[in-house]
Amino acid sequence: MVRVGLSAERLTRAGADLADELGFEQVTVSALARHFDVRVASLYSHLKSSGDLRTRIALLALEELADRVSAAVAGRAGKDALTAFANAYRDYALEHPGRWAATLLPLDPETAAASAGVRHAQLTRAVLRGYDLSETDRTHAVRLLGGLFRGYVDLERNGGFGHSAPDSQESWDRSLDALDALLRNWPAS
């Protein structure tokens, strides 16, 4: 009865890796137990439930993503910051499909409020400092950008326009150009 040294953190990281390999949907307490060669029930000392596991993975992924984006936008401004943000976001999703899928998990309000999701909003807001927008318009723009990045990457990943011309990369670049132009010429109410 050797102790493997489980902990919520290790399980979460292993779960995230499993998500990247097999898909977030496939991450289950059972699969994780198999991975550690341990009985399923043993994991319940560290995790409240299956949903708890998924939530922890989501929170981890949100932190990682915020860290990446934060590093990417540091020292940049204007369009430079915008594309750095967007590319950090998209690259993370392409490198870590399972973790990224986890970030889409709906969280209950308290959990969401304590998550790195708020950092994401702050980072987006920071990028928009490079553009001349009113406080309210900045909020609108934060939401627009958040929605666009999330939706574009999701569509791209799920084959929405994966293998047709022009290349998805090109549409992404042109969309960022367009977004920059839009933010520089944001229409008045």
Added chain:
Amino acid sequence: MVRVGLSAERLTRAGADLADELGFEQVTVSALARHFDVRVASLYSHLKSSGDLRTRIALLALEELADRVSAAVAGRAGKDALTAFANAYRDYALEHPGRWAATLLPLDPETAAASAGVRHAQLTRAVLRGYDLSETDRTHAVRLLGGLFRGYVDLERNGGFGHSAPDSQESWDRSLDALDALLRNWPAS
């Protein structure tokens, strides 16, 4: 042993309703069997698998959504068409959360190619006829719009910015204004 009159179509519709009530995640062959007061195994004459059920619901929702959008943009052009499209899309999602979640289900390439997803792209393209874009830029814009609508609505539904000021409706309206402005002044490569 009275026959209830099951069929793939009835099961799919009932499954879609169940999704709207309980969430798409909760739609299971078991739950559906309970709903029809029938043994679980009986459903397997009509459905290949649990995934088959979910896929059918996704296809149904994509059709319904395309029908709505199609009706909304008929006879409109320019910004009028753009907002009609966007609002039809968003309203469907708000009215039918489970069905809408189903539209996000990743489909395998052949299924996707045969789905109403292609109508969505065509409808988006049709809306963009009201703007002066090159063929390639039109494709970029189709992808941008598709991503934005999908992502915005998803963020909105999952509490991303549900209960903070300003109202999500306002951000939506302003985003459509912005989008219209962008499409009228699409930046050159």
Added chain:
DNA sequence: GGATTTGCCTAAAGCTTTTAGGCAAATGCA
């Protein structure tokens, strides 16, 4: 009215989740 098809049934196996209770390893403290 009899043959065939079809629809729902029972049975059963396999997997995931979750709780309860137990024993042994690790840890803490004299």
Added chain:
DNA sequence: TGCATTTGCCTAAAAGCTTTAGGCAAATCC
């Protein structure tokens, strides 16, 4: 070092979902 406590992983078991196999009765078709 030696003992007590805590902690970690275990077995057992119940409950729910998925899926396949085989059967019987209702509907359908001459």
